Amino acid sequence: MKLFKFFIAMILLLFLLPEHKGEAVSSKYTVKYVSVVDGDTAVVKLNNKAIKIRLLLIDTPESKDPRKPVQPYAIEAARYLENYMRYGKLQIQYDNGGKLDKYGRHLVYLYSNGKLVNNEMVRYGYARVGYIYSQRYYLNVLKKSENNAKQKRLKIWSIKGYVNPYGEGFVYKTSSKPTYTTTNRNVTRLTSTTKPNTTTPSRKGYPTSRYKSGAPRVLANCTEVKKYYPYGITDSHVSYQTKFDRDHDRMGCEAPGVQYQSWMVNN
Template identity: 30%
Template sequence: MKTKTIPLIALLSLSLAACSSQPAQPKEQTGTQQAPTPAVQSSTATTAANQPTAQQTTPTPQKSVKTNRIPATVVSVTDGDTLKVKMNGKEETIRLLLVDTPETKHPSKPVQPFGPEASSFAHQTLDGKSIEVEIDVSERDKYGRLLAYIWIDGKMFNERLLEKGLARVAYVYPPNIKYVDQFREIQKKAQKTGVGIWSIENYAQEDGFHSETAKNTTTSTPTPKVQPKSEPVKVEVSPTPSGSGEVYYKNCTEARAAGAAPIHEDEPGYRPALDRDHDGVACE
């Protein structure tokens, strides 16, 4: 029998196949060892673990409401709705937002009813005081004045003018309308009670103050007139016929009109002719 010769290439292929079938031996570790990777928890388990129990829940502290009020000091009061203040190191003129008080210093208008009262109230409340200035959206008017709400001792001065009937809601121009709704509610209450400007019929209107309607109206309660006491009518006494100047009454009617009756015998004006019963008393 002839022996079959296996080609060399076939033998090499068999050897390589045998080597690849053997399990891979771990390599020798050198250098720094890496920490084993922790097992990944399921999403459900992770979520449950991160949820605090009712006892563990800590309430989030409420943040204080930050206002946009600017500290200032009142330098002077011009009238009920205008003043000068010192703020941010300089002097500013402020026109109160959404309110209008009667005029006291208008160049072409006379002093209007309740204008002096509004100005006096502003002086008493604001002169030299520390205040807070709240700006709405638009800062200034066409005259360069700051448009603002004024706060003093935690109360808004604009509202106090409306409460006392010393101002009306006016100059409502968006976007500066932050408090317009509550201002109108305050004004309604003042109108119902008839306080201040609302005590004069048709005086404060949508287009301003109409002083002509208040010409014959006073802001104070009229003082009742005291009726004079009735006095006896004085009648000029006729002189005696002889012209002696003694008191002489033609008759008892004249004596009574002069307040002289009855006339006793020893009194001026007595005449026996007036004493009918001759008892010494005339015009009884």
């Protein structure tokens, strides 16, 4: 009877243990920044070898397709990705499916200073959730971020009907399509009869999300943060770390009495 109870207890214990996900994603590999191709594709060095990476589970507007004009927020998405990659401590992680796509690109989750960049791109409206591969480990995480960005009408969600609701990519409407004129593929000027989504001017006295030219990307403590950003930084800033934000209010080393507001994403 005691032996029977022991077996029953062991079976119940197995059911109560959390599911082991150790093999769902790979270990993280340290890489070095080389260049950004567009908002979801970049080149890094892994063990001194240059490889092209494609960020899993996200899709950003096109800027490199010669058959199409530069799509709205394509350049902005690429710059936002570069902001995370250029000076951050970078790591990549593979999912449990194949490592390469048909173009030879490495399908990865990208981390910068510990942040999942795939999720950050979606979180602030520079990318939509999109996938054609079986690698979907962080799908629910990104879906939650996408829903929040959609509700707030951030970036790609600010243009009605722009994000294709029936599949991958983005949709142009000739009656209200923003048009981009370019002198090259890296410099873009928006010309449109519709009012573009404007960026809120930086407001002195509030935490900033913008990188200050010449400042270190990695800051050790609030003393260093305030040296370059006297009023603090938001959680969308490239130098943000959770240790700066002990009250978990999305602001690090912020000025006293300040409460987080959505416009600070562009401050």
